[in-house]
Amino acid sequence: HGHMYRTQASSESSDQPPRRRPTIMPCRRGMRGRLIVVASALVLSVTGHPDPSLQHLNVGGAASATGQPRREAPRSLPVLPTQSPTQAAVLDTIKQYAPGASVAAEPTLITLLESEGFRTGLDHYPECTHELGPMTAQDILTWFGEEVAVAEQIHNFAANASTDFMTDVNVQRAMAARYPDFYNEWTLAELNETGRPPTPPPPKCSTYGQQPECDAAPTCHWTDATSRCTPLTVSDVVEAAEVALFGYPEFTGWAGTPSTLAEAAARPVYVALNLRKVDAGNPMFGEVSAVYSHTLRPQSFLTPIDTGYWEFSGCNSSLHRNPSNCSQEGTLGDCNAVWDCDWREHRCINTLLLKYHCPSKQNQTSCVGRGGHRNPCAWLDGRCADAPQPTYPASSCAGWPESVAGPKTLGLLDPPAWHHTLLASARMWVDVPGGAAEQLAALLCRMRRPDAVPISSLQVFKYWEANIDAAVALPAGIKFLIASFVDLFGTPNGVMVQQWCVQSGFLLVWALGSGVARTFIDFKANSTTYGYNHRAVDPVVSRQLGAVTNFSATPATLEQFQTLWKEVANRRDGEVGSTVSSPRQFRDMATLLSAAGPPTPLPPLNGLNYTKLWAGLPDDLEAEPLAAARCSDAGRCIGTAVHTGDCICYARVR
Secondary structure (H helix, E strand, O other): OOOOOEEOOOOOOOOOOOOOOOOOOOOEEEHHHEEEOOOOOOOOOOOOOOOOOOOOOOOOOOOOOOOOOOOOOOOOOEEOOOOOHHHHHHHHHHHHHHHHHHHHHHHHHHHHHOOHHHHHHHOOOHHHHHHHOOOOHHHHHHHHHHHHHHOOEEEEEEOOHHHOOOOOOEHHHHHHHOOOEOOOHHHHHHOOOOOOOOOOOOHHHHOOOOHHHHHOOOOEEEEOOOOEEEEOOHHHHHHHHHHHHOOOOOOOOHHHOOOOHHHHHOOOEOOEEOOOOOOOOOHHHOOEEEEEOHHHHHHEEEEOOOHHHHHHHHHOOOOOOOOOOHHHOOOHHHHHOOOOEEEEOOEEEEOOOOOOOHHHOOOHHHHOOOOOOOOOEEEEOOEEEEOOOOOOOOEOHHHOOOOOOOHHHOEEOOOOEOHHHHHHHHHHEOOOOOHHHHHHHHHHHHHHOOOOOOEEHHHHOOOEEEEEOOOOEOOOOEEEEEEEHHHHOOOHHHHHHHHHHHHHOOEEEEEOOOOOOOOOOOOOOOOOEEOOOOEEEOHHHHHHHOOEEOOOOOHHHHHHHHHHHHHHHHHOOOOOOOOOOHHHHOOOHHHHOOOOOOOOOOOOHHHOOHHHHHOOOOHHHEEEOOOOOOOOOOOOEEEEEOOOOOEEEEOOOO
């Protein structure tokens, strides 16, 4: 594949040793279609006190904010083609059907927006009722389209290897290796950038030579492409989504994995569309969020729901779901390689068969919230007992049924073709009694007034995927970064994120998120809501970059920011790096959907009140995401200043 992949090292040199293509290992997959493995701990020293002074960020060769070509890498990392023939073919297929599907869905959407159910849904949000209430259904749909046109394409990931549990980019490694592209997870595994040695496929499935006996065996399934019986790992779920839903050709390697780097790189980068304007992006996947350049929107396609959740929720009936015999897996590694097994208390257990014993809890405090969403506990009549099952489950496959889900029903960002995506998304989620009409009201009111409509973690999770079907060149493919205030502010990892921004020419904004450490997705209705609506521009990074319009930190602002940084660093009391980030709470979707449910959230480390600390930031740093018709050039702008309404923009498009 030399004609497709050139390297940063001199491509004309004839004495370069051939690149050894590592064997990819079975992976685990979590929400948003991401492959899950444990990343290695790569030591990257961050020098100096965690005071982000200008001296500590003088990394040399700092890029301007006006865009730049791909950087040079210290080792031979491949520069990917802008778009492979496979990716182009996938997008061409979607383009054939998306416009027609969008037009066909519009009358149904108009009917929903004119319905009594939608108007009743608006009544739950008085803050936006007076704005949306007088608008016609067509006016609402037109305004929504303007919001989609400026909505952020986001991808959350970890700051360093110790907080990263996926085969995903992390700031530490990307900065040290100077990645020329924001690689997808398949490509990182092929390049041995995950830090985990390859492992051979477990032999127990390969002993079955025929499809019937293979399908009858737990954790095995028949792979048509190779006519072999292979283990059902979470990588199979990724493959199922990317082949059946997106239209990519099947991988030709064993166990649903790529056999070449070209196959790996031809898959998408998973992205969420931030319609609800969540300040921290998609925080359950990492403490750093990349907001991608608007130039990548024509190479993106839309799905109405997280496809990992769609697959794991049972919407794909072709995936073999026999409960595994987890007790035979004797080590943590072997246990975690099986899709429905989890290593707990020094033994391997099946998470799907686990049922929490509610009566074991003797008081209300220890009872409520135990058992997770499958078998929740409740304090009833003075004792701890199984809670009544909720009337409305979180989602329904009927909104995007297996019979129609696929490339012909995907949407597009540019040119816009997403009416059917919006309709399917509203029908997928059934956690409210008002159905699709009420789902639309909740989405539109949050989009209209994010400052006044708090949302739950489940609502954060109701994003569309807006996956990029092309290479994401670095640094030009990223518009700016978002960093978690709770996890990174006042830490060495926070300094590292600032350094990467200066090195790459990214602006950096801080986000409060929920204001609570270690948040997780709560699939129960009426769960706790948070603002998810607080951002602040980092004045240290912006001052280094320059070439930013309508934003300039004064010396007093910079001093106040640095003073707060030192205060937070000192109050973290010796904490090294970031706090335990949300991804470490979510080892995979099987655990998330298990009877044990998500882990109980712990109080913030050291008793820090992050919301109160956030209030110590200078007011003139506050920013909010782009909104329809607010800025004339969404490609250059990252948001608006809260107190002036001015658009904060680069001098040139990113």
